Amino acid sequence: MSIFLPVAGVSINLFLLVGVGALVGFLSGMFGVGGGFLLTPILMMIGIPPTVAAASDSCQIVAASSSGAMAHFRMGNVDVKLGSILLVGGLAGAAVGVRIIKALRAMGNADLVITLTYVVVLGGVGGYMFLESLQSLRHGALARKPHKPGATQSLLGRLPMQVNFPRSGVQHSIFVPFLLCAFVGILAAIMGVGGGFIMVPMMVYLLRMPMHVAVGTDLFQILFTCAGVTFMQANTNHTVDLVLALLLAVGSSIGAQIGARVGKLLRGDQLKILLATIVLIVMVKMAVGLVLTPSSLLSYAKGH
Amino acid sequence: MKRQFVSGLILLSLAWSAAPARGQGATQPAPAQTAQALTVALSPSRILLETFYSGAQVRVTGTAPAGTEILVTVKGPEAEEELNRKARVGPIWINRGKVRIAGAPSLFLSFGTRPARELLGRPVLDQFQLDEAAILKGMRVSPKEFDQPVIRANFMAMKKNQNVYQEAAGPVKLGPAGPAGVPYSLEFHWPRKAPPGSYKVEAAACRGGAVEATASSELVLEEVGFPAWMAGLAREHGSLYGLLAVLAALLAGFGIDFVASRLGKKGVMAH
Numbered sequence: 041m042s043i044f045l046p047v048a049g050v051s052i053n054l055f056l057l058v059g060v061g062a063l064v065g066f067l068s069g070m071f072g073v074g075g076g077f078l079l080t081p082i083l084m085m086i087g088i089p090p091t092v093a094a095a096s097d098s099c100q101i102v103a104a105s106s107s108g109a110m111a112h113f114r115m116g117n118v119d120v121k122l123g124s125i126l127l128v129g130g131l132a133g134a135a136v137g138v139r140i141i142k143a144l145r146a147m148g149n150a151d152l153v154i155t156l157t158y159v160v161v162l163g164g165v166g167g168y169m170f171l172e173s174l175q176s177l178r179h180g181a182l183a184r185k186p187h188k189p190g191a192t193q194s195l196l197g198r199l200p201m202q203v204n205f206p207r208s209g210v211q212h213s214i215f216v217p218f219l220l221c222a223f224v225g226i227l228a229a230i231m232g233v234g235g236g237f238i239m240v241p242m243m244v245y246l247l248r249m250p251m252h253v254a255v256g257t258d259l260f261q262i263l264f265t266c267a268g269v270t271f272m273q274a275n276t277n278h279t280v281d282l283v284l285a286l287l288l289a290v291g292s293s294i295g296a297q298i299g300a301r302v303g304k305l306l307r308g309d310q311l312k313i314l315l316a317t318i319v320l321i322v323m324v325k326m327a328v329g330l331v332l333t334p335s336s337l338l339s340y341a342k343g344h
Numbered sequence: 345m346k347r348q349f350v351s352g353l354i355l356l357s358l359a360w361s362a363a364p365a366r367g368q369g370a371t372q373p374a375p376a377q378t379a380q381a382l383t384v385a386l387s388p389s390r391i392l393l394e395t396f397y398s399g400a401q402v403r404v405t406g407t408a409p410a411g412t413e414i415l416v417t418v419k420g421p422e423a424e425e426e427l428n429r430k431a432r433v434g435p436i437w438i439n440r441g442k443v444r445i446a447g448a449p450s451l452f453l454s455f456g457t458r459p460a461r462e463l464l465g466r467p468v469l470d471q472f473q474l475d476e477a478a479i480l481k482g483m484r485v486s487p488k489e490f491d492q493p494v495i496r497a498n499f500m501a502m503k504k505n506q507n508v509y510q511e512a513a514g515p516v517k518l519g520p521a522g523p524a525g526v527p528y529s530l531e532f533h534w535p536r537k538a539p540p541g542s543y544k545v546e547a548a549a550c551r552g553g554a555v556e557a558t559a560s561s562e563l564v565l566e567e568v569g570f571p572a573w574m575a576g577l578a579r580e581h582g583s584l585y586g587l588l589a590v591l592a593a594l595l596a597g598f599g600i601d602f603v604a605s606r607l608g609k610k611g612v613m614a615h
Contacts, residue, residue: 042398046571047578049539051397087506087537099589106597107604114605152438267590274586278578282589283571289593293600330436336498338427338443 047281048092054287056086061100061291068101068292069108069299071240071255071315076101079288088284090340095273096285101266103289105259108296112256115304119207119253122217123260126239129218130261131268133225141230157230159327165241166319172245173312208249208257220246221261236262237319244312251308380409380525382557384416384547393540393567400534402563404455404545407525412549412556413457414516414528415464417474418563419544420451420508427499429490445499447484449473451538452509455530457516463550472555474548476500476511507535540565 043054060082064075076097083093112118144153199213224238236258243254274280303311383406391400408414424446431440452473454460460475470478480500485491503509519527528547546560567575578585 042396044393044395044397044567044571046567046574049393049575051393051399051536099593102590102593103597103600106594107601110598110601111604152433155436155438267594270590270593271583271586274578274589275582278582278585280578280586280589282574282578282585282592285589286592286596289596290600293597294604297601297604330438332437334430334437336502337430337494338498338502339430339439340427 043283043287045088045092045281045284047279048088048096048284050087050089052086052088052284057284057287058291060086061104061288062295063291064288065104065108065292065295065297066299066302067295067318068104068236068259069111069296069301070303071236071299071311071318075104075292083284084340088281091277091279092281092284095270095277095279096281096288098266098269098273099280099282099285100288100292102263102270103285104292104296105263105266107293108300109256109259109263111297111300112252112259115252115256115300116207117252117256118260119205119249119257120260121203122205122208122247122249123257125214125217126221126243126257127261127264129221130225130228130239130265132218133222134228134265135225136222137226137228137230140226154230155326155330157227159323159330161227161238162319162323162326165238166316166323168245169241169312170316170320173309173316176309177313208247208253210248212247217247237322240315251311252303255303255311380407382409382412382525382547382549382559383407384545384559384561386545386561386563389561390564390566391534393565393571395570397571399536401531402534403529403531404547405527405529406547406559407522407527408547408549409525409556410521412526412551413463414518415454415456415460415474415548415550416516416530417455417546417548418451418453419449419473419546420538421449421541422447423450429495441487441490443490443495444486445483445495446486447482448479448499448503450508450541451535451543452476452479452503452511453532453535454511455514455516455532456512457518457528459512463553464548464555465553468553468555472548476509479509506537508537510535534565538565540567 041054042051043057044051060079064079064082067078068075076094079097079100080090080093083097084090088096109118141154196213196216197211199215201214202211203214204211220242221239224242227238239258239261240251240254243249243258244251247254249257270280270285306314385405387403387405388400391397391402404416424444427443427445428439429441429443430437433440454475456463460469461477464474469475470481473479473482480496483496483499485495500509514530514532516528516530519529541564543563543565544560545563546558548555549557566572577588
């Protein structure tokens with residue numbers, strides 16, 4: 041059964057779209073990532089124009105993350121207080137990141153910087169998370185002993201405006217999550233992704249949030265970020281296909297519910313190593329793609 | 345002897361009566377040739393892009409002057425396309441600059457009794473862009489420093505991968521000759537990636553490497569009903585459409601969460 045997508049201008053099998061959405065939604069609910077890194081290329085592969093794929097992807101993330109965030113909220117995994125600070129920091133960082141990209145584009149180096157940032161950030165975050173969670177899994181309970189504050193933690197603890205975040209069980213200066221998220225926002229804007237891949241590990245390792253709360257809180261902030269992006273894409277580029285987004289959303293919302301429940305069955309360490317594996321696979325695929333001679337020297341502009 | 349003389353007279357009179365007819369044929373078209381004009385008809389001539397549109401089968405029929413061969417082309421309007429160009433920087437391949445390509449149809453399908461290059465000479469093919477080689481030549485690539493054969497060939501390959509460029513996409517079938525000429529027909533599946541718009545379907549009657557006659561018709565691909573309304577809203581009321589998109593996505597997410605949580609409570613969905 042096919043359906044005609046009015047903005048994309050193509051006819052696609054309805055069940056294929058719902059199925060693709062469900063797969064991405066599963067990952068989103070389980071790991072707190074938006075899934076844009078996976079969905080946009082899949083949509084392009086099945087015949088959606090690149091600009092429409094990228095914009096409609098943001099719209100479906102709104103649905104998937106709202107469904108996933110609600111599921112996590114009921115489980116007590118959303119730190120609204122910390123999430124709000126992260127959101128403001130992320131938006132500020134994204135605004136700076138967009139300006140950086142504009143300047144790099146003017147200099148003609150934007151694509152090189154974006155690509156290298158992708159590989160370095162994904163490789164660094166994925167590699168660290170993989171090794172850390174592998175060590176933790178190997179040593180079992182010993183590795184899960186209470187973390188001793190190091191020099192960095194002590195320094196952070198001396199910063200002004202310390203705020204307690206009971207849901208996450210941590211205390212930080214308000215500047216720490218704000219600046220951290222601003223940095224992730226800059227990276228996300230440069231890389232053109234939602235930032236879940238970077239945000240969740242940062243929350244776990246630098247803010248010392250429990251993995252499940254990091255996932256739920258990340259979905260909470262992704263919801264607002266992607267709502268803003270969807271509105272801007274629709275208003276400026278007219279490339280959001282609502283029919284496509286809603287079909288993907290139906291699939292991804294269901295997938296996110298299942299993902300959130302499956303994630304609950306796994307321990308934090310297990311979730312971390314799975315996420316690290318996916319991050320590393322994406323990084324390796326990108327790195328190989330950079331070195332191999334492409335089959336075509338031309339590609340459609342995705343928009344950024 | 346007498347019988348042979350009479351037969352000779354009859355033959356002479358027949359030859360005499362036939363001579364003016366040949367003479368007339370040399371100065372103006374014979375009535376039979378005028379009747380054998382090239383025609384082209386489409387079924388359907390409008391493809392409606394409705395909500396559950398899943399592609400369409402198009403049939404082209406017509407008649408051609410006896411002794412000619414048929415080449416049918418379907419072309420979409422030309423549009424300039426901007427693409428990323430990959431280049432090697434050290435050991436890595438990255439997007440390095442934009443390439444703009446114009447002068448190529450957005451869609452090109454060709455069908456013939458034989459391949460186009462066997463029916464027509466190269467100058468004619470190039471002049472009317474009747475095959476892929478002609479389209480390759482006719483492209484305009486800018487900036488000029490990126491105008492390389494590999495760029496043109498990659499563009500052609502992209503279009504072929506999308507199935508919007510298909511040379512010798514199918515055979516044209518010829519029927520038995522009649523007073524109106526030779527009937528021809530072809531049938532093909534309309535490419536699903538072709539965007540809404542107006543497409544020119546042109547039939548050429550070919551003889552001796554030249555085009556003897558052409559006839560064309562228009563095939564319109566048009567959004568109607570809900571898709572037309574939705575596309576119009578997205579184009580003309582971007583902010584309202586954006587707001588609607590966000591609200592609809594939120595409703596979908598919360599709605600599914602509500603259903604899932606109810607099912608979860610009833611034990612349908614494992615926690």
